Amino acid sequence: MSANEEEQQDQPIASAEGFASLFPYKENLPGVVDDMLTELEKRGKVGHVCQYALPSGETVIRILNLLAEVLFPGYFGKAALDRANLPFHLGETISLVYDLLAGEIARCLLHERQHGQRRDRQECEEEGCAQAFRLLEKLPRLLDVLDEDVRAAYAGDPAATGYDEVIFCYPGFRAIMIYRIAHELHLQGVPWLPRIMTEYAHSITGIDIHPGATIGRSFFIDHGTGVVIGETSEIGDNVRMYQGVTLGGFRFRKDEEGELERGYKRHPTIEDDVIIYANATVLGPVTVGKGAVVGANVQVTESVEPGTQVTIEKPRHRIKRRENQ
Amino acid sequence: MSANEEEQQDQPIASAEGFASLFPYKENLPGVVDDMLTELEKRGKVGHVCQYALPSGETVIRILNLLAEVLFPGYFGKAALDRANLPFHLGETISLVYDLLAGEIARCLLHERQHGQRRDRQECEEEGCAQAFRLLEKLPRLLDVLDEDVRAAYAGDPAATGYDEVIFCYPGFRAIMIYRIAHELHLQGVPWLPRIMTEYAHSITGIDIHPGATIGRSFFIDHGTGVVIGETSEIGDNVRMYQGVTLGGFRFRKDEEGELERGYKRHPTIEDDVIIYANATVLGPVTVGKGAVVGANVQVTESVEPGTQVTIEKPRHRIKRRENQ
Amino acid sequence: MSANEEEQQDQPIASAEGFASLFPYKENLPGVVDDMLTELEKRGKVGHVCQYALPSGETVIRILNLLAEVLFPGYFGKAALDRANLPFHLGETISLVYDLLAGEIARCLLHERQHGQRRDRQECEEEGCAQAFRLLEKLPRLLDVLDEDVRAAYAGDPAATGYDEVIFCYPGFRAIMIYRIAHELHLQGVPWLPRIMTEYAHSITGIDIHPGATIGRSFFIDHGTGVVIGETSEIGDNVRMYQGVTLGGFRFRKDEEGELERGYKRHPTIEDDVIIYANATVLGPVTVGKGAVVGANVQVTESVEPGTQVTIEKPRHRIKRRENQ
Numbered sequence: 001m002s003a004n005e006e007e008q009q010d011q012p013i014a015s016a017e018g019f020a021s022l023f024p025y026k027e028n029l030p031g032v033v034d035d036m037l038t039e040l041e042k043r044g045k046v047g048h049v050c051q052y053a054l055p056s057g058e059t060v061i062r063i064l065n066l067l068a069e070v071l072f073p074g075y076f077g078k079a080a081l082d083r084a085n086l087p088f089h090l091g092e093t094i095s096l097v098y099d100l101l102a103g104e105i106a107r108c109l110l111h112e113r114q115h116g117q118r119r120d121r122q123e124c125e126e127e128g129c130a131q132a133f134r135l136l137e138k139l140p141r142l143l144d145v146l147d148e149d150v151r152a153a154y155a156g157d158p159a160a161t162g163y164d165e166v167i168f169c170y171p172g173f174r175a176i177m178i179y180r181i182a183h184e185l186h187l188q189g190v191p192w193l194p195r196i197m198t199e200y201a202h203s204i205t206g207i208d209i210h211p212g213a214t215i216g217r218s219f220f221i222d223h224g225t226g227v228v229i230g231e232t233s234e235i236g237d238n239v240r241m242y243q244g245v246t247l248g249g250f251r252f253r254k255d256e257e258g259e260l261e262r263g264y265k266r267h268p269t270i271e272d273d274v275i276i277y278a279n280a281t282v283l284g285p286v287t288v289g290k291g292a293v294v295g296a297n298v299q300v301t302e303s304v305e306p307g308t309q310v311t312i313e314k315p316r317h318r319i320k321r322r323e324n325q
Numbered sequence: 326m327s328a329n330e331e332e333q334q335d336q337p338i339a340s341a342e343g344f345a346s347l348f349p350y351k352e353n354l355p356g357v358v359d360d361m362l363t364e365l366e367k368r369g370k371v372g373h374v375c376q377y378a379l380p381s382g383e384t385v386i387r388i389l390n391l392l393a394e395v396l397f398p399g400y401f402g403k404a405a406l407d408r409a410n411l412p413f414h415l416g417e418t419i420s421l422v423y424d425l426l427a428g429e430i431a432r433c434l435l436h437e438r439q440h441g442q443r444r445d446r447q448e449c450e451e452e453g454c455a456q457a458f459r460l461l462e463k464l465p466r467l468l469d470v471l472d473e474d475v476r477a478a479y480a481g482d483p484a485a486t487g488y489d490e491v492i493f494c495y496p497g498f499r500a501i502m503i504y505r506i507a508h509e510l511h512l513q514g515v516p517w518l519p520r521i522m523t524e525y526a527h528s529i530t531g532i533d534i535h536p537g538a539t540i541g542r543s544f545f546i547d548h549g550t551g552v553v554i555g556e557t558s559e560i561g562d563n564v565r566m567y568q569g570v571t572l573g574g575f576r577f578r579k580d581e582e583g584e585l586e587r588g589y590k591r592h593p594t595i596e597d598d599v600i601i602y603a604n605a606t607v608l609g610p611v612t613v614g615k616g617a618v619v620g621a622n623v624q625v626t627e628s629v630e631p632g633t634q635v636t637i638e639k640p641r642h643r644i645k646r647r648e649n650q
Numbered sequence: 651m652s653a654n655e656e657e658q659q660d661q662p663i664a665s666a667e668g669f670a671s672l673f674p675y676k677e678n679l680p681g682v683v684d685d686m687l688t689e690l691e692k693r694g695k696v697g698h699v700c701q702y703a704l705p706s707g708e709t710v711i712r713i714l715n716l717l718a719e720v721l722f723p724g725y726f727g728k729a730a731l732d733r734a735n736l737p738f739h740l741g742e743t744i745s746l747v748y749d750l751l752a753g754e755i756a757r758c759l760l761h762e763r764q765h766g767q768r769r770d771r772q773e774c775e776e777e778g779c780a781q782a783f784r785l786l787e788k789l790p791r792l793l794d795v796l797d798e799d800v801r802a803a804y805a806g807d808p809a810a811t812g813y814d815e816v817i818f819c820y821p822g823f824r825a826i827m828i829y830r831i832a833h834e835l836h837l838q839g840v841p842w843l844p845r846i847m848t849e850y851a852h853s854i855t856g857i858d859i860h861p862g863a864t865i866g867r868s869f870f871i872d873h874g875t876g877v878v879i880g881e882t883s884e885i886g887d888n889v890r891m892y893q894g895v896t897l898g899g900f901r902f903r904k905d906e907e908g909e910l911e912r913g914y915k916r917h918p919t920i921e922d923d924v925i926i927y928a929n930a931t932v933l934g935p936v937t938v939g940k941g942a943v944v945g946a947n948v949q950v951t952e953s954v955e956p957g958t959q960v961t962i963e964k965p966r967h968r969i970k971r972r973e974n975q
Contacts, residue, residue: 019450020427025458029423031459033416036395039465043472044927054400054493070686075704091683099680103669111489125669133675136682140689147693158902158912159860159881164761165842168704169849192490199494203529204853206550206875208568210484225856225876226550226894228568228603231484243858243878244551244569244894246603248621252483262483278878278896278931281603281621282501293647296898296931298947299622299637310642312949322943344775350783354748357786358741361720370799379725379818436814444911517815524819528854531875533893535809549877550856553893553928556809569876569894571928573946577808587808606928606946618972621679624947624962635967 045162054111057102060196064102064178066097071143071177072167094136101132105185108192131188138184145217149176152218171205172221182211213247215239216272227281230267236290239270242278250284250301271306371612377618379436380429383399386522389503390431396468397492419439419461426457456513463509470542476502477543481565494529497546507536538563538572541597551604555592561615564595567603575626577610596631663804701925704761705754710846713754713830716747721793721827722817744786755835758842781838788834799826806875807892808901821855832861863897865889866922878931880917884941889920892928900934900951921956 106128194211206225289306431453509511519536531550756778844861856875875894939956
């Protein structure tokens with residue numbers, strides 16, 4: 001090969017537009033499209049496309065980020081804020097959240113038509129607005145609760161240098177912020193959107209809290225990756241937990257047709273002032289009593305008395321000398 | 326300080342462009358650049374830069390998102406779809422995926438030159454197109470399999486309200502969707518790209534499935550954070566698992582030079598109808614037999630008989646009353 | 651309903667701008683804004699907004715991505731690089747990092763004013779530049795160390811096909827790259843920014859390493875989701891660990907006022923050549939001696955002798971036949 005050809009060989013491939021048309025495969029793509037349409041039609045997914053609206057994941061993320069800006073002005077977002085422009089900026093942001101949230105809620109409501117609940121489009125739009133407004137009215141109270149969560153994080157983590165660090169970058173705090181917003185929407189009866197929000201939190205923090213769970217005040221998850229808090233969990237005040245903790249279900253019930261029962265209480269109740277250490281598992285509708293401590297790696301399948309500390313028995317390890325490695 | 330100066334002090338720092346040039350450090354940056362070039366040269370990384378192309382992480386993510394739009398039209402993406410425009414939209418998206426995928430595959434093939442497998446640039450481009458087309462031909466069959474995964478999720482999770490919720494926001498479902506696409510490319514012999522895809526899934530879901538693993542039909546991972554499914558794992562049909570489950574390797578083998586052996590079967594085989602609960606670990610090329618259940622937190626290092634249930638022995642906990650906290 | 655109305659009903663809801671103004675809720679938003687301002691004022695958060703600057707999460711992410719481009723040119727970023735343009739591209743990128751980093755460091759320093767350390771704005775700007783430059787001077791040495799980490803990954807993972815795969819897509823490698831950059835800034839005394847960086851790494855990899863931890867050379871985390879390495883951990887050379895490993899604190903100390911003590915050594919020391927397998931927990935300021943192996947799921951709360959292997963005792967499982975499922 002000549003020096004020029006060598007050099008040509010060494011050029012990285014920038015994009016395929018240049019070469020993809022040189023080869024005959026593309027001519028056969030219409031066949032692929034037809035096969036796909038046939039398969040979609042067969043599975044009833046074409047009608048589905050047109051029957052009802054679906055929320056936009058991107059818009060939901062945007063709503064959550066804007067709400068973070070409203071609850072903690074100056075921490076997030078690009079605007080340079082000062083005392084003079086804060087009211088204006090806050091008003092603008094709240095108005096934008098209202099619009100976006102009304103739209104997403106309306107889509108979720110319209111989506112419910114799939115399940116046989118006939119809804120008028122205009123009904124959904126009006127209810128979307130009403131529900132969005134209801135949530136925004138709760139913002140001062142949400143701030144009050146979230147402030148306590150921040151303090152709980154600082155008080156519970158020796159590595160925390162201040163409240164700002166918690167607000168700005170603690171994943172446990174971001175997860176609880178999103179959960180509390182989603183939980184309010186859940187209580188308001190908004191379908192689907194609360195779960196979309198908490199699964200977004202799950203994606204960015206590794207913390208999976210179902211919006212149906214009930215969580216009290218001054219709640220702190222440290223580190224957080226792997227935490228699972230199931231749909232019917234109930235958590236009191238001043239509870240702290242660590243990475244990998246599961247509050248899970250146990251022995252799912254089935255009805256006479258062999259279908260899963262849904263909605264019944266199957267997750268734990270955690271009372272006030274409990275601490276649950278890393279990778280502990282609490283399974284079933286048991287109660288961990290007030291002030292109890294569940295040690296790392298403990299698996300709890302029965303209720304725990306208040307004020308007790310449950311740790312794994314001193315583990316009998318096998319200890320042996322390693323041979324040549 | 327005067328009131329004006331106080332106010333000046335209180336202005337947030339918008340960006341450094343204004344002030345960075347006021348201080349002399351920047352004049353010394355060329356020295357830093359030279360040192361860096363010297364170090365790169367020393368490590369043979371300058372030649373590396375020019376020798377072969379590398380895929381674009383951003384483009385790979387875009388390909389995966391577009392494929393999600395094709396497999397589940399209306400769920401993702403911005404387009405307002407209806408019966409009339411769906412075929413057109415589908416065709417356009419499939420065509421775009423083809424171009425992007427052909428380009429990324431071609432880069433991965435060209436990259437293999439590093440390992441001594443001399444490839445002609447044009448060969449790589451043509452093979453990129455062929456491989457992209459092969460994958461797209463499989464889309465109807467992929468949809469069929471993914472549909473079963475959706476149903477398995479709904480049937481296996483009491484918290485699921487419907488198929489749409491699973492498709493739209495379940496991380497376990499997103500991970501399996503990406504894995505199945507990556508696995509097809511792996512079977513087609515495309516280097517590197519499958520692993521880039523599954524590590525992206527890992528980043529957004531916390532679920533780490535090597536594209537070389539083999540997974541049967543109706544597969545469901547609930548919650549998912551922390552799941553690891555190793556390269557040589559084999560999983561049958563109707564298998565369900567929970568967060569924190571590891572199907573891992575055990576006692577790596579080394580050759581005579583002390584180098585790790587690669588590629589041999591070292592991960593578990595999980596037969597049909599198995600359930601593996603949260604944080605269980607299955608290590609080594611063992612078999613978990615058909616219909617078995619592995620309980621939470623169990624560590625399995627030997628094969629498990631079909632139809633048996635393995636749980637940790639009722640843990641002996643230390644339970645004691647807490648003193649003043 | 652007429653056919654037209656049916657069709658109208660079936661149109662997805664595109665956005666709320668069209669309908670949100672049709673309903674009266676929006677007129678009441680100013681009341682919501684006022685309530686929010688009152689709550690913020692009450693909590694002293696309005697003054698906070700104007701008192702000091704805060705870093706930009708988006709800019710920090712951009713800095714980390716640009717540094718990855720500098721350390722591993724050609725792997726990331728969009729530029730088509732070759733031998734001729736590499737010095738120019740490198741110089742441009744390093745200059746941009748300098749500007750952005752100086753700005754973010756200056757903001758972090760100015761932020762410290764909250765904690766009573768009065769700082770002159772110009773002081774912060776100059777120190778921002780000085781600190782940014784100090785970090786950039788370390789880049790060749792950082793590359794040297796990171797190169798060893800890459801080799802450690804390849805040598806420690808049978809599934810790795812080459813160094814490029816590790817650099818491009820291994821989350822464990824991305825986490826250590828970000829940690830090492832953050833740790834240098836931590837050693838330089840830059841407040842807050844190191845933690846922002848490592849929490850970003852935590853978000854995208856599931857690996858949580860405090861920037862205050864000390865980690866030696868040739869370090870490898872495989873899979874990684876759920877790893878927690880606490881603030882005062884010390885790790886030697888040639889250490890390898892797996893997903894779910896916690897190097898955590900134990901029995902937090904409190905001072906006479908009942909406040910948490912901060913900063914004291916409370917996390918483990920891991921000596922050279924140690925391997926820690928999946929989901930093992932090492933708690934407290936204990937030492938895991940040189941060449942030791944901590945098996946999967948082991949909970950260590952006492953020091954481990956060098957050269958020993960600690961595994962859980964062969965678990966006594968309950969094994970029973972499953973009834974009809």
